[in-house]
Amino acid sequence: MDATQLLDRMQLLAPEMVAIRRQIHANPELAFAEHQTSDLVAEKLAAWGYEVHRGLAGTGVVGTLREGTGTRRLGIRADMDALPIVENTGLAWASRRIGCMHACGHDGHTAMLLCAARYLSEHRGFDGTLNLIFQPAEENEGGARVMIEEGLFERFPCDAVFALHNGPGIPVGQMAIREGAAMASFDRVTITLTGVSAHGAMPHHGIDPMQCAASIVLGLQSLVSREVNAHKAAVITVGSLQSGEVYNIVPERAILKIGVRALDPAVRDQIERRLKAFVQAQAESYGLKCEIDYIQKYPVLVNHERETAFARQIAVDMFGEDKVVQRDPAMGSEDFAYMLQVVPGSYVVLGNGTGEDGGCMVHNPKYDFNDRALPLGASYWVSLAQRFLA
Numbered sequence: 552m553d554a555t556q557l558l559d560r561m562q563l564l565a566p567e568m569v570a571i572r573r574q575i576h577a578n579p580e581l582a583f584a585e586h587q588t589s590d591l592v593a594e595k596l597a598a599w600g601y602e603v604h605r606g607l608a609g610t611g612v613v614g615t616l617r618e619g620t621g622t623r624r625l626g627i628r629a630d631m632d633a634l635p636i637v638e639n640t641g642l643a644w645a646s647r648r649i650g651c652m653h654a655c656g657h658d659g660h661t662a663m664l665l666c667a668a669r670y671l672s673e674h675r676g677f678d679g680t681l682n683l684i685f686q687p688a689e690e691n692e693g694g695a696r697v698m699i700e701e702g703l704f705e706r707f708p709c710d711a712v713f714a715l716h717n718g719p720g721i722p723v724g725q726m727a728i729r730e731g732a733a734m735a736s737f738d739r740v741t742i743t744l745t746g747v748s749a750h751g752a753m754p755h756h757g758i759d760p761m762q763c764a765a766s767i768v769l770g771l772q773s774l775v776s777r778e779v780n781a782h783k784a785a786v787i788t789v790g791s792l793q794s795g796e797v798y799n800i801v802p803e804r805a806i807l808k809i810g811v812r813a814l815d816p817a818v819r820d821q822i823e824r825r826l827k828a829f830v831q832a833q834a835e836s837y838g839l840k841c842e843i844d845y846i847q848k849y850p851v852l853v854n855h856e857r858e859t860a861f862a863r864q865i866a867v868d869m870f871g872e873d874k875v876v877q878r879d880p881a882m883g884s885e886d887f888a889y890m891l892q893v894v895p896g897s898y899v900v901l902g903n904g905t906g907e908d909g910g911c912m913v914h915n916p917k918y919d920f921n922d923r924a925l926p927l928g929a930s931y932w933v934s935l936a937q938r939f940l941a
């Protein structure tokens with residue numbers, strides 16, 4: 552079947568897909584608490600004849616479908632969690648839970664993979680094992696890592712694993728793909744500087760952590776501008792500096808919260824090493840005590856060469872050569888990176904639209920997943936599954 556026929560058939564499933572998407576959207580759930588969403592996914596998969604496995608990372612669901620005698624095994628991942636944001640879209644299907652919102656389009660990712668699941672169970676057209684992975688907690692909490700630690704790929708071995716994310720600002724019907732490092736690593740650093748409090752009129756009786764903190768905020772940027780190779784991307788953002796309360800007291804403590812991102816694991820390690828040394832030396836030079844809590848969160852997302860070429864070919868055949876664009880690396884992070892560390896695969900971006908029609912950026916109270924992208928994403932999954940498991 553050619554791409555047009557598949558897209559036409561998928562359009563017939565669009566009303567159901569939109570209904571599922573809006574149901575999930577109206578009932579968002581935060582990381583590791585996706586109970587209703589997980590139930591919905593499991594019920595649908597079971598009804599369509601999938602073997603359903605629950606409990607990995609708590610709310611994770613894996614649906615397995617076998618066909619023929621083929622030995623190839625494919626994994627496709629969708630994420631299910633929402634964000635702690637107060638929705639402000641005014642839509643009929645807006646969140647019914649104040650302070651929780653599908654502001655990253657994971658409702659759409661889940662709905663389109665479910666729809667592909669239904670289509671593949673009804674029409675088959677593949678030979679091998681299909682593992683559909685619905686993961687919790689993509690946002691910040693690393694649900695993918697937990698699923699892997701709890702045996703995801705031992706219990707459901709995959710020769711390759713694929714995922715997609717919607718991309719506001721990219722027209723519906725386009726896909727953006729990049730081989731190699733596509734999304735940045737993300738680390739969280741908390742620095743606590745402890746000095747000696749004093750009367751503001753007699754600072755010589757104390758040791759002021761505030762001045763050192765200010766110096767660190769400014770000095771840290773030189774790690775990027777003077778020490779990291781100018782061809783390599785890195786971002787250091789001081790997101791919080793808390794110290795003191797009033798005009799006339801030298802505070803005892805200053806706390807900095809810092810996010811570090813890089814597109815190269817070596818640069819990531821370089822910054823960790825140098826940031827620690829720099830901060831320690833600064834604190835020492837001011838006579839302060841210093842504690843550094845440096846937590847490596849998501850790794851760099853690296854798309855594998857062969858699987859990315861395969862994904863690109865599927866996209867070109869589905870959407871047309873001129874609709875598949877080269878993606879710039881992004882400094883955002885994605886926990887699918889953990890899966891790509893253990894199984895080859897590729898993560899692509901599906902256009903969510905521009906301007907009024909799906910152009911609002913993710914993690915914004917006005918964002919909504921573009922329902923017009925649902926049949927396109929589902930068709931991409933069907934085509935990818937049928938050809939990977941040909």
Ligand SMILES: [Zn+2]
Binds near residue numbers: 690914
């Ligand atoms: Zn997000």
Ligand SMILES: [Zn+2]
Binds near residue numbers: 656689
């Ligand atoms: Zn997301």
